[in-house]
Amino acid sequence: MSRIAKNPIPIQKNFKICLNGQILKVSGNKGNLEHIIHKNVEVNLTDDVLTFAPRTSSQTAKALAxxxxxxxNNMxxxxxxxFEKKLLLVGIGYRVQIQGKILNLTVGFSxxxxxxxxxxxxxNTPSQTEIIVKGINKQQVGQIAANIRAFRPPEPYKGKGIRYVDEVIVIKEAKKK
Structure with a gap:
């Protein structure tokens, strides 16, 4: 069994877990999420702990657990x-604004x-060069942030583009004459 699967998830009062067959539902103050458990993984819900174990001894079942x-745990x-991801626009004239349900990016295109x-x-856009993506699904928050960043990824010569706040861009040296 994997080291991660050995760690149980303690159940606290600020969220509720409901296990119905292979469907696991998690409810909290921010919203509800559900996940379909793979058939090779056994989930046990006791009064205050959620544990995971592989049903078979195959390597796939151990990894899936x-x-x-x-x-x-992410749910x-x-x-x-x-969860939240912060993006930063770097470049002259690069700005962002929200118009209803549309994010309007001006990033150097026509x-x-x-x-x-x-x-x-x-x-949220606290300033014209900052974007904060928030949500309860970690995968979806990361994917939306990556989709926004993909419109203008940072280029290696001047560092202009859309980057994560904690991202380090290695600037290349320009061509010499």
């Missing part, structure tokens, strides 16, 4: 605290780029 534990963190904001994701 650890993966399932990580996914359920618990999402419905209690939520016309602005419009990005439709999904239903269960909130996007």
């Amino acid at each position: 650890g993966t399932t534990r990580s996914l359920v 618990v963190l999402g419905v209690t605290q939520g 016309r602005p780029v419009n990005f439709n904001i999904p239903e269960n994701i909130t996007i």
